[in-house]
Amino acid sequence: MLTILYRGPLASCDYDCPYCPFAKRRDSREALRADRAALERFCDWVENEPDEVSVLFTPWGEGLVRSWYRRAMVRLSHLPNVRRVAIQTNISCRTSWLADADLDTLALWCTFHPDQVTAPRFLAKTAELADLGVRFSVGIVGLPEHADAARMLRAELPEHVYLWVNAAEGHVYDDAEAAAWETVDPLFSYSRRPHPSQGVACRTGESVISVDGDGTVRRCHFVPDVLGNLYDGSFREALRARACPLACCDCHIGYVHLESLPLYDVFAGGVLERIPLRVG
Template identity: 50%
Template sequence: MNARWNILYRGPLSSCNYGCRYCPFAKKRNTPAELREDVLKLGRFVEWVEAQAPREFGVLFTPWGEALIHRAYREALLRLGEMPHVRRVAIQTNLACQLDWLGAAERGTVALWCTFHPTETSAAKFAAKIHRLRALGIRHSVGAVGVKEHLPVIEELRSLLPEDTYLWVNALKGKPRYYGQEHIDFLSAIDPLFPINLRQHASRGKACSAGHTSFTVDGDGVARRCHFIETPIGNIHDPDFPSRLAPRPCSKVICGCHLGYVHLEELGLQQVFGDGLLERIPDGFSRAAGSS
């Protein structure tokens, strides 16, 4: 039996309907021609996944901008979700889109990684959408960037979410000693895994499943072991592509992003997240258990 492949797909789409100040991506407006190209590349990727059956797949879309405001991505999630060999298809989203289309989604397979952006929407509006996802039976994680000025509104969001909804917090790592111990304690009470996110993990020479059972794919089919190592390992459309996947040690000094370090074997996070690895839901999460 072939091993399951977990793929992080990022096509050329790079525009967003929001304008968050802390956005790490180069915000720009895609032209109609660029958007058409993005749709074509997305379609080719979906067809490739379909043709790989019966190999099992997990797919996480990690766009540079917001994808669910585009019909092609909503349709791609629905179509991938219906493929029996696709065990999970998830997407990072700001959740600004309407949610009715998810009524047609394969429950248990389609999942959303929902990020709250306090300068663009209110905690109440965002939480209402999360409750709608819950009513629809769509798997989801919820999170926010731990900007210190946003801690009160992150706390407000926490109070508006169901107790058993995991709320992750991404640490701001650009500024040294940005957080005091009181901030770390506060955010760790909200996200028990915040201390792991806060660290830059020394990764060089260490075993990482990125490039073996997990890898990234761009719009041209170029595969890299992760978003953080530029060197391609092959192209998914080449017949010998499976032979390019192999266990290998990390070549980077540090790995500081959840999308990467979750594959760093010494951290054991594959066991912590289990079935929710792609959409960032810890296995069996409950706040009572998480904070004990």
């Protein structure tokens, strides 16, 4: 099975998070049309791919406020060769469209941004997801000013919903801080520090690839070397086991694929949507 991290040209978001370079950015109409066309082309490829695939959409912006991402999620969820389709989202969009999806296949990776949306509004959306039977995780950036919000989320979310905490970029956590975050996310230790990765075996470039809107294939979002193109099939001959060329990996969508870490066992069945096999 091939796992695909898809990131099209969309770079706009309805939120204004201070730690994100795409906050409140607007794409031009031409850029949105290009993103829509690229996504539809990608979905056509998936539909005609004879082998099993799993797809995680990792847009720079917020995808689900765009109708074509919602349609793509529904469409892919019903394809017999798609094992999982997931997307990273702030869930600011409506949720009714999910009733049309195959919820055995679709999943959501949801992020709470305390300075962008009220906790009651966000929790109401997660309650809607739960009522619909959607598989989802919830997360937050581990900034000191988010600690109270994180504890509140953990108290209010259903016990079976995994609440992950991403280490804030550039923030160094002492042992006391890390222990406090681990009371919210028992797996925070994996996010706390970058993982040494140079020369370490990684599934990216073999069973996991990154694809952009033009179909350019790379091993992951963080290694720029091109393996080929999705649409002419040239990437296939480049798929092979390989070690990571970077000194370290500090993003979950990257290090989760390192063979030096046990995360395929920890997140068995939920690698793309960041749901561990056992919560808590």
